[in-house]
Amino acid sequence: xxxxxxxxxxxxxxxxxxxxxxxxxxxxxxxxxxxxxxxxxxxxxxxxxxxxxxxxxxxxxxxxxxxxxxxxxxxxxxxxxxxxxxxxxxxxxxxxxxxxxxxxxxxxxxxxxxxxxxxxxxxxxxxxxxxxxxxxxxxxxxxxxxxxxxxxxxxxxxxxxxxxxxxxxxxxxxxxxxxxxxxxxxxxxxxxxxxxxxxxxxxxxxxxxxxxxxxxxxxxxxxxxxxxxxxxxxxxxxxxxxxxxxxxxxxxxxxxxxxxxxxxxxxxxxxxxxxxxxxxxxxxxxxxxxxxxxxxxxxxxxxxxxxxxxxxxxxxxxxxxxxxxxxxxxxxxxxxxxxxxxxxxxxxxxxxxxxxxxxxxxxxxxxxxxxxxxxxxxxxxxxxxxxxxxxxxxxxxxxxxxxxxxxxxxxxxxxxxxxxxxxxxxxxxxxxxxxxxxxxxxxxxxxxxxxxxxxxxxxxxxxxxxxxxxxx
Numbered sequence: 001x002x003x004x005x006x007x008x009x010x011x012x013x014x015x016x017x018x019x020x021x022x023x024x025x026x027x028x029x030x031x032x033x034x035x036x037x038x039x040x041x042x043x044x045x046x047x048x049x050x051x052x053x054x055x056x057x058x059x060x061x062x063x064x065x066x067x068x069x070x071x072x073x074x075x076x077x078x079x080x081x082x083x084x085x086x087x088x089x090x091x092x093x094x095x096x097x098x099x100x101x102x103x104x105x106x107x108x109x110x111x112x113x114x115x116x117x118x119x120x121x122x123x124x125x126x127x128x129x130x131x132x133x134x135x136x137x138x139x140x141x142x143x144x145x146x147x148x149x150x151x152x153x154x155x156x157x158x159x160x161x162x163x164x165x166x167x168x169x170x171x172x173x174x175x176x177x178x179x180x181x182x183x184x185x186x187x188x189x190x191x192x193x194x195x196x197x198x199x200x201x202x203x204x205x206x207x208x209x210x211x212x213x214x215x216x217x218x219x220x221x222x223x224x225x226x227x228x229x230x231x232x233x234x235x236x237x238x239x240x241x242x243x244x245x246x247x248x249x250x251x252x253x254x255x256x257x258x259x260x261x262x263x264x265x266x267x268x269x270x271x272x273x274x275x276x277x278x279x280x281x282x283x284x285x286x287x288x289x290x291x292x293x294x295x296x297x298x299x300x301x302x303x304x305x306x307x308x309x310x311x312x313x314x315x316x317x318x319x320x321x322x323x324x325x326x327x328x329x330x331x332x333x334x335x336x337x338x339x340x341x342x343x344x345x346x347x348x349x350x351x352x353x354x355x356x357x358x359x360x361x362x363x364x365x366x367x368x369x370x371x372x373x374x375x376x377x378x379x380x381x382x383x384x385x386x387x388x389x390x391x392x393x394x395x396x397x398x399x400x401x402x403x404x405x406x407x408x409x410x411x412x413x414x415x416x417x418x419x420x421x422x423x424x425x426x427x428x429x430x431x432x433x434x435x436x437x438x439x440x441x442x443x444x445x446x447x448x449x450x451x452x453x454x455x456x457x458x459x460x461x462x463x464x465x466x467x468x469x470x471x472x
Contacts, residue, residue: 031149031150031151031188031189031330032047032109032149032150032153032188032189032220033189033220034189034213034219034220034221034222034250036248036249036250037244037245037248037249037250037251037277037278037279038250038278039189039222039250039252039280041328041329041330042149042150042330043329043330045328045329046278047076047109047280047326047328047329048278048279048280048324048326049076049077049109049111049252049280049281049282050074050075050076050077050280050281050321050324050325050326051070051075051076051077051078051079051108051109051111051280051281051282051283051321051325052070052073052075052078052079052282052283052285052286052298052314052321053078053079053080053081053254053255053282053283053284053285053286054066054067054070054078054079054080054081054285054286055081055285055286055287055288055289056080056081056082056091056099057081057082057083057088057089057091057115058081058088058288059287059288059302060091060095062287062288062302063098063099063102064102065302066286066287066302067102067103067105067106067108068106069286069299069302069304070106070108070286071106071107071108072304073304073315073321073322074315074321074322074325075108075321075325076107076108076109076325076326076327076328076333077108077109077110077111077280077282077328078103078108078109078110078111078282079111079112079113079155079254079255079282080099080103080110080111080112080113081113081115081158082096082099082112082113082114082115082135083114083115083116084114084116084127084131084132084134084135085116085135086116086127086131087115087116087125087126087127088115088116090135092140093138093139093140093141093143093144094140094144096112096140096141096144096145097144099112100144100145100148100151100152103151103152104151104331107327107328107331107332107333109151109153109328109330110148110151110152110153111152111153111155111191111254111282112145112152112153112154112155113155113156113157113158113191113193114132114135114136114155114156114157114158115158116131116132117129117131117132117157117158117159117160118158118159118160118197119159119161119162119197120160120161120162120165121161121162121163121164121165122162122163122164123162126162128160128173129156129157129160129161129173129174129177130173130176130177130180132156132157132160132177133156133177133180133181133184136154136156136181136184136186137180137181137184137185137186142184142185142186145186145188146185146186149187149188149189150330151330152188153188153189153190153191153222154181154186154188154189154190154191155190155191155192155193155224155254156174156177156178156181156190156191156192156193157177157193158193158198159193159194159197159198159226160173160174160193160195161195161196162195162196162197163195163196163197163202165195165204167195167202167204167207167208170195170204170205170208171204171208171211171212174192174212174215175211175212175215178190178192178212178215178216178221179215179216179217182216182217182218187218187220189220189221189222190216190220190221190222191221191222191223191224191252191254192205192209192212192221192222192223192224193205193224193226193254194206194223194224194225194226196230197226198224198225198226198228198254198255199225199226199227199228199230199231200225200230200240201230205223205225206240206243206244209223209244209247209249210247210249213249221250222249222250222251222252223244223249223250223251223252224251224252224253224254224255225240225251225252225253225254226253226254226255226256226284227253227255227256227265227270228255228256228257228260228263228265229259229260229261229263229264229265231256231265231266231269231270232263232264232265232266233266233269234266234269234272234273237266237269237270237273238269238273241273241274241277241279242277244279245277245279251277251279252279252280252281252282253270253274253279253280253281253282254282255282255283255284255285256270256281256283256284257283257284257295257296257310258295258296258309258310258313259295259296259310260293260296261292261293262292267310267313267314268313268317268319271314271317271319271320271324272319274319275319275324283298283310283311283314283321284296285297285298286298286299286302287299287300287301287302288302295308295309295310296310297310297311298310298311298314298315299311338413339409339413339414339415340373340377340407340409340413340415341415342371342372342373342405342407342415342416342417343355343371343372343373343417344356344357344369344371344405344417344419345369345370345371345372346359346367346368346369346370346419347367347368347370348361348365348366348367348368349365349366349441349472350366350368353370357417357418357419357420358419358420358421358422359421359422360421360422360423360424361397361421361422361423361424362423362424362438362439362469362470362472363397363398363399363423363424363470364396364397364398364470364471364472365396365397365472366394366395366396366397367384367394367395367396367397367421368392368393368394368395369381369386369392369393369395369403369405369419370391370392370393371391371405371407371417373407374391376409377407377408377409378407378408379391379405379406379407379408380405380406380408381393381403381404381405381406382403382404382406383401383402383403383404384397384401384402384403384419384421385401385403386403386405393405397421397423399423400421400422400423401421402418402419402420402421403418403419403421404416404417404418404419405417405418405419424439438464438466438469440464440469440472441472445462445463445464445469446458446459446461446463446464447463447464447465447466447469448463448464448465448466449463451463451465452465452467453465453467453468454468455468
């Protein structure tokens with residue numbers, strides 16, 4: 001893989017953080033939390049990022065209108081570029097407070113990142129992640145974000161290492177940063193960017209993310225990969241996301257676009273697999289990209305009515321923001337994804353499966369409920385003798401009843417299906433009256449009057465004992 005330093009040199013972006021503790025104050029509780037692969041909002045509901053990056057530190061006069069326009073796309077989150085003053089003009093605590101207030105006014109989850117660390121180790125202007133940590137713990141910034149844990153995620157530093165940093169250094173420096181922030185009194189959910197200018201082509205973050213998470217006393221860290229030209233095929237994208245999912249770690253695509261310095265990015269697969277794995281994404285960037293990168297502008301010249309081709313895909317594509325974004329419930333939005341349709345299937349006495357939610361059976365019949373989907377999510381049951389969390393339920397029917405299957409999908413949304421089982425009237429009447437008929441696996445036979453078990457011959461025809469009929 002060729003060196004990616006030159007590919008990032010002119011891109012408006014990234015980083016910052018590290019250690020230097022400030023005076024402790026009474027800690028607030030983090031509003032946002034990670035639970036395995038998923039992000040939970042302050043109400044405990046699963047949340048999937050569907051948002052946009054905004055280059056605030058270079059275009060501070062565009063903040064109010066840009067966030068309003070970003071929210072109008074249906075986005076539920078925005079990642080905001082800040083500076084600690086080591087490369088660009090420092091964003092003050094007052095400015096950060098205004099950013100947070102604008103995010104809240106537009107019902108956008110506010111991901112704040114320090115950009116000055118971008119490509120440290122290769123970029124001479126970049127500053128170490130520790131300087132980003134100092135920024136978060138500086139008096140005015142700490143005051144601005146403390147008490148805003150329900151609305152703010154702290155993205156420690158944008159792309160804090162280039163291509164020349166070892167896995168050991170990346171891991172140790174992030175562990176130091178996480179611990180410094182916690183020791184400094186911050187309880188926010190933290191977001192950690194990948195190595196290799198965010199693209200993690202050496203899999204340094206992927207292979208060490210669990211160690212960084214384990215170092216946090218709150219176990220409240222999620223991870224962000226920036227998917228540019230390294231991610232130019234569906235297989236590479238799916239493999240990377242699957243690794244995080246298999247390891248039980250929360251991931252977001254913190255930046256991506258349709259191309260990068262003229263090289264292709266498979267943005268459609270990024271959005272498709274993000275949806276499949278229930279991982280979030282934030283497109284780069286609303287507007288303002290420099291020479292050679294104007295194709296990365298979502299809105300041309302900050303004009304929301306003139307989307308670029310990339311912007312149209314991100315916002316209006318089949319797996320884009322409008323189709324998949326749900327406002328966080330902290331802002332009164334619904335759950336983070338749609339309910340999954342539960343398709344009913346059942347079978348009687350080990351017969352063939354039928355796509356139906358009802359059946360009429362004889363007393364003593366064995367009924368197996370087997371609704372779909374067959375994988376993912378979880379199940380719960382009630383009624384007709386069902387119980388537990390297995391998708392398939394086997395019960396013996398002695399009377400008419402209803403069973404309810406409740407499915408909770410991978411982003412926490414519930415859906416239900418009711419099954420109705422009726423007892424065959426001929427069978428039920430035959431148990432209390434003389435004679436009658438028995439529906440014997442679809443064929444009617446008279447009930448024997450003088451035979452107590454098995455089959456008999458009465459009135460010049462075959463008959464079945466009542467006990468045998470009831471036992472089928």
